[in-house]
Amino acid sequence: MGPNRMRIEQPYGYRFDQGLGPIEPKYKYFIACEGKRTEYVYFKGLMRAKSELGIDPLIDVIPIQHDSQTGSHPLSILDETQEVLYDSERYFPETDTVCIIVDRDAGSFFPTQYEEMVEQSASLGFRLIVSNPCIELWLLLHYTDLSNYDLQQIRENRKRGNRTYTEILLKDDHLQGSYNKHRIQFDRNFKPYVHRAIKNSKMHATALDQLKVNVGTNIGLLIGEMLKEPADQADTHSLSSCTHKC
Numbered sequence: 038m039g040p041n042r043m044r045i046e047q048p049y050g051y052r053f054d055q056g057l058g059p060i061e062p063k064y065k066y067f068i069a070c071e072g073k074r075t076e077y078v079y080f081k082g083l084m085r086a087k088s089e090l091g092i093d094p095l096i097d098v099i100p101i102q103h104d105s106q107t108g109s110h111p112l113s114i115l116d117e118t119q120e121v122l123y124d125s126e127r128y129f130p131e132t133d134t135v136c137i138i139v140d141r142d143a144g145s146f147f148p149t150q151y152e153e154m155v156e157q158s159a160s161l162g163f164r165l166i167v168s169n170p171c172i173e174l175w176l177l178l179h180y181t182d183l184s185n186y187d188l189q190q191i192r193e194n195r196k197r198g199n200r201t202y203t204e205i206l207l208k209d210d211h212l213q214g215s216y217n218k219h220r221i222q223f224d225r226n227f228k229p230y231v232h233r234a235i236k237n238s239k240m241h242a243t244a245l246d247q248l249k250v251n252v253g254t255n256i257g258l259l260i261g262e263m264l265k266e267p268a269d270q271a272d273t274h275s276l277s278s279c280t281h282k283c
Contacts, residue, residue: 043069043103043117045125050084050097063095066263067128069103069118070138071111071145074219075172077102082223083231083260090231092263099127111139111146111154119161134164136259141169141248142194148249155245165245168254170194173203175256176221178237179230180211188252235261 045067070076080098087094101118115137122128122135137158139145146154158165168174170192177183183191186206194201200208208216212226221227227234235257242253 043101043114043121045121045127046100046102048084048097048099049081050087064093064097064263065127065129065133066096066098066259067101067118067122067133067135068098068138069101069114069136071114071140075221076138078219078221079172079176079223079227082221082228086224086228089228090264096263111137112150112157114139115154115157115161115163118163130162135162136164136166138166138172138256139168140171141167142171151249164259166254166256166259167245167248168256169242169248169250169252171201171203173201173207173218174252175234175238175254176227177203177207177211178254178257179227179234180207182237182240183252192252231260 048065068076068080077100080100083090083092084096084098086092087096101121103114103117118135118137128135137154139154141151155165171194174191190202191206194203196202197205204216204218208214238254238257242248242251243255243258245255247253248255
C-alpha cells in the first residue's frame with residue numbers, strides 16, 4: 038500500500054469525566070467525505086450539540102480528513118480510507134462504523150462507478166452515505182420537504198454563476214442571502230431543525246439503488262440511528278439490517 042494522504046483526526050465528541058480523563062465512546066463512527074469542509078463542519082456541530090439533540094452521549098464521530106493531494110473522486114476516497122484504517126490502532130471493524138459520505142451529482146462519477154462504489158463499500162463493511170445531488174440537499178431539508186420545488190431542477194443542480202441551484206435555494210430562500218459552504222453556521226442555521234430534516238428526508242429516496250437516479254439522501258437515516266430515542270424505531274432497524282441497500 039502506498040503512503041496515506043488521509044489521516045484520522047481527533048474525535049468530535051470526546052467526553053471527559055472529572056479526574057478520570059477521557060471516556061471511551063461506546064459507538065464510533067469514522068467519517069470520510071468527498072468534500073473538504075461542509076460535511077466535517079456539520080458533523081462537528083452535531084456532536085457538539087449531542088445532549089440537546091438527543092444523541093447518545095457514548096457515540097463519537099471521528100473524521101478522516103484528506104489533504105490537497107488526496108484524489109477527490111469517491112472511489113479514491115474509498116480506497117484511501119481503507120488504507121488509513123488498515124494502519125490504525127483505533128479502528129475496530131467488529132464494533133466501529135465507517136461512513137463514506139459522497140455526492141451523487143452528474144459530475145461526480147458514472148453510473149457504473151456508482152455501482153462499483155456500492156459493491157466495494159459493502160464488501161469492506163463500510164456504510165455508503167449518498168446525497169443526490171449534493172450535501173446542500175440535506176441542508177435544504179432542514180427547512181423544507183421540497184414540495185414547493187421542481188425536483189428535476191434540483192437533480193440537475195445546474196450552476197448559475199459560481200453557485201449551484203441547491204446552493205441558491207438554500208441561500209436565497211432560507212438563509213437570508215448568506216451561505217458559505219466552507220463555514221456553515223451549524224448552531225444558528227441547522228441545529229434547531231435536525232429532527233425536521235430527518236423527517237423530510239424520508240419523503241424522498243433513501244436506499245442506495247434509488248439514490249443512483251433520484252433526489253434524496255440517507256444522511257437522515259444515519260443521524261436517526263444516533264439518537265437515543267429515534268422517532269421511528271422501525272426506520273432505525275431498517276438501517277441496521279439493510280447495509281447493502283440503504
